Amino acid sequence: MVPGIHRPAAVYVDLSAIKQNIEQELNHLEPGQKLFAVIKANAYGHGAVKVAQLAAKNGVSGFCVAILDEALELRRAGITQPILVLGVTPEEYVTLAAKNDISLTVPDFEWLNAADQELNNTGLQLKIHLAVDSGMGRIGFSEDEEFLQANDFLLDNPHFEVEGLFTHFASADSSDDTYFKTQVERFEHLKSLLKVKPKWIHVDNTAASIYGKRVHSDLVRFGIGLYGLNPSSNPSTPDLPAQIRLKPALSLESELVQVHTIHKGQGVGYGSTYIADCDQIIGTIPLGYADGFIRKFQGFKIQVGNEYCPIVGRICMDQLMVRLPYEMPTKTKVILISNDPTAPNNIKAAADYVDSIHYEVACLLDDRLPRIYREG
Numbered sequence: 001m002v003p004g005i006h007r008p009a010a011v012y013v014d015l016s017a018i019k020q021n022i023e024q025e026l027n028h029l030e031p032g033q034k035l036f037a038v039i040k041a042n043a044y045g046h047g048a049v050k051v052a053q054l055a056a057k058n059g060v061s062g063f064c065v066a067i068l069d070e071a072l073e074l075r076r077a078g079i080t081q082p083i084l085v086l087g088v089t090p091e092e093y094v095t096l097a098a099k100n101d102i103s104l105t106v107p108d109f110e111w112l113n114a115a116d117q118e119l120n121n122t123g124l125q126l127k128i129h130l131a132v133d134s135g136m137g138r139i140g141f142s143e144d145e146e147f148l149q150a151n152d153f154l155l156d157n158p159h160f161e162v163e164g165l166f167t168h169f170a171s172a173d174s175s176d177d178t179y180f181k182t183q184v185e186r187f188e189h190l191k192s193l194l195k196v197k198p199k200w201i202h203v204d205n206t207a208a209s210i211y212g213k214r215v216h217s218d219l220v221r222f223g224i225g226l227y228g229l230n231p232s233s234n235p236s237t238p239d240l241p242a243q244i245r246l247k248p249a250l251s252l253e254s255e256l257v258q259v260h261t262i263h264k265g266q267g268v269g270y271g272s273t274y275i276a277d278c279d280q281i282i283g284t285i286p287l288g289y290a291d292g293f294i295r296k297f298q299g300f301k302i303q304v305g306n307e308y309c310p311i312v313g314r315i316c317m318d319q320l321m322v323r324l325p326y327e328m329p330t331k332t333k334v335i336l337i338s339n340d341p342t343a344p345n346n347i348k349a350a351a352d353y354v355d356s357i358h359y360e361v362a363c364l365l366d367d368r369l370p371r372i373y374r375e376g
């Protein structure tokens, strides 16, 4: 994918906002607790290498990614802090991970056994984090017996360094903490069965940390908060109050490339789903669903100059149209998604509009949109 650097459309990332979010969270940690920045999926669309470099300089102790390639990208960029791959890595790549000092997640005993065989006679040692499925139903140990089997297997096993034990919450962003509590109990139970001694035990994501639910642990896996977004983001439900000040970092910006008048009866876009009922001024913006700005945004009001204007007609692959209240010059600035949380087109409002969550809206923004970094 080639980034479109010769068109006026880009994702802007305010690095000073990310820095402030890190500072806020560092001040919020328990004494001795560490902060790991979760920068999977290209740092939730913000650009993994740039965010990692900034975070590494500002007190973050390590990183979490989803897949091995994301970890390798960080190593190639010179990141030296611990990096944990949160997903399941096929066992044939464990030597690649070990050679690059990348820590992998152990989902079950079968994986551990296969990884052990891969490491035979390599002289390599792999850093691992044991995952506990305490109720997310995704990956990790959930049965006592299998967990104990893995522990016995790891005792004095030279192929592995047990760096971590962790679990992940399904509903830390909910005001009802019934299920959250059952997860904590289940995790504490498996933890009590440990025979190996992990260096770090970790449970908190952003929500568990900033809503004051924190369970005692050695580090926080801080994802969405890093980008200044409040994790309680079920579509159209109000956010829970965060205990730290979050400053959104991302905006999606473009320009008008054409402005023209259409007459009563003329349509806009594929299928002519929008028909002008009078003479109207239409502005064209050079990005579309191929950039991750999905068709469901049809009708959403975005900022053009000083006005909020509705997207009319279907969003095309590479272009979209807005109805302007008055003639504006081409090159007028357009903000499709604002980093101002009070703006009507902030990312939470955008996510609500398409019945989604801001995690998804940010991640969908495609690599064709260059990431441009601002210092505030």
Ligand SMILES: *Cc1c(COP(=O)(O)O)cnc(C)c1O
Binding pocket: 038, 040, 086, 167, 168, 204, 205, 206, 207, 221, 222, 223, 224, 225, 231
């Ligand atoms: C994505 C992820 C996180 C970060 O979650 P946020 O809600 O973005 O803070 C933490 N832990 C695991 C296992 C994850 O997959």
